[in-house]
Amino acid sequence: MKKLFLIALTTFCSTYSFGQSKNTISFQAEIVNRNGDVIYIKDTKNKTIKEIKINDKGVFKDTFKIEKDDFYMFFDGTEYTQLFLKNGFDLKLKMDAKQFDESIIYDGKGAAENNYLAQDAIKNEQINPEKLVALSEDEFKKMTEEKKLTEETTLDKSGFDKTFIEIQKRNISMNIKGLKQYYNESKAAQKLNNTIAPTFNYVNHKGGTTKPEDLKGKYVYIDIWATWCGPCLKEIPFLQKIEEKYHRKNIEFVSISVDVKKDFEKWKKFVADKQLGGIQLFADNDWNSDFTKSLSINSIPRFILIDPSGKIVNADAEKPSSPKLQEVFDKLLN
Incomplete structure (x- = not known):
């Protein structure tokens, strides 16, 4: 989660109301x-x-x-x-x-x-993902029910526009659904830790194909992403800095695109134009690839850390933008 703090702003130089109309x-x-x-x-x-x-x-x-x-x-x-x-x-x-x-x-x-x-x-x-996943199922259910009730009650008492309230209540339900999906995926991912990572054999942007067996003996940090995914693209600058910092260490950075097949050329151009580093791969069947299905990946970006023997260290690893990721790498690689 990004760091949250308020910053003072300069005041408007004018409060002039321009062209106001009920129709605009x-x-x-x-x-x-x-x-x-x-x-x-x-x-x-x-x-x-x-x-x-x-x-x-x-x-x-x-x-x-x-x-x-x-x-x-x-x-x-x-x-x-x-x-x-x-x-x-x-x-x-x-x-x-x-x-x-x-x-x-x-x-x-x-x-x-x-x-x-x-x-x-x-x-x-401000929702803390680690604390969220640490909750028991009963605790999580209670938390989400209370969150939904509190937010809906606030809206009912707000005096806001009726259309706004109606739409926002639908958004609250969707957000709760998203939290449940994240919670369930994270719990499922935890069960995958210390198991042998599923295999794949995907097209490499530099030519040929790459499979996990080619990378044995090294830690592997995998980024599941797509060119259309806004949150994925926000992580790219952080990933590039991480790659640069650890490029001499015993670790490979692998990015697997789950773009659909018709966007293969779009992916190739994107990787080239943005000069993306690491090993850039294209999944054979987007979301339905065996690798993503084996890891129960239903949302992206998703990061996976694998050890030199091919075992999963963390099936839902820290994002590149998280300072905790460097702590993990420093502990494993130094």
């Missing part, structure tokens, strides 16, 4: 440390419905119309945050892009719902 949304912002020069508003199908240019001071002002009241995504080219939009809203945003959700503050009509979403994202980030 007014949206203005001041963004410190922006990641790009364009903001994209995307719908639930990831279709861009509006592009907004940011000036040199990190400020933008725009008006636009949406087809229906719904949740949308605010994308700055690097990170996303969720929005609830409704024609007639007059939103003013302050944000530091380096901290993103942790720094978001909305003002104006529609601010209450969107401040709730920003804070909800922070609360979800």
Whole structure:
């Protein structure tokens, strides 16, 4: 989970309300440390419905119309945050892009719902995966039931827009379902530790094929990913740094793409364009490959650590972005 802390932001230089109408949304912002020069508003199908240019001071002002009241995504080219939009809203945003959700503050009509979403994202980030998986089944069931009840009760008492409440309640149910999936997968992964890792024989980006037997005698850190997976792509810079730090050690870094077969060329180009290191492999049958099925992998990114004898050290290893991963490597490799 990313480190969470708030950062002070400069105030708006203007509170001018531009072109506000019941039939359009007014949206203005001041963004410190922006990641790009364009903001994209995307719908639930990831279709861009509006592009907004940011000036040199990190400020933008725009008006636009949406087809229906719904949740949308605010994308700055690097990170996303969720929005609830409704024609007639007059939103003013302050944000530091380096901290993103942790720094978001909305003002104006529609601010209450969107401040709730920003804070909800922070609360979800604060869930400790290790503590979650350490819970017994009864403890986990009690925790998720209490979480759902608390969040739904808060919404009922909020006075928020009715459509917002309806959609957010569905999201709460989906989030609980996601937690259950993570919990069950993690428990299943724990049972795989200290067992012989399943085998594979996948196409290597550099040519030929590679199988685990080719890497025996070394630790192997496997990244299961796909070119379409946002969380996977966020881990790439961290993985590259880890690879660089440990490249002289007794460990191989293997990335296995579960892209569908029709995207094979897209994968090849992505690996080349991004100059991805390590051993880059393409799974023979995406999600349905025997290797991923043997490890009960239903969500990505997923990382697996295997020892020199071919046994699984951790079937759900720390992500490259976690400082704990380096602690594990230092203990095993030094």
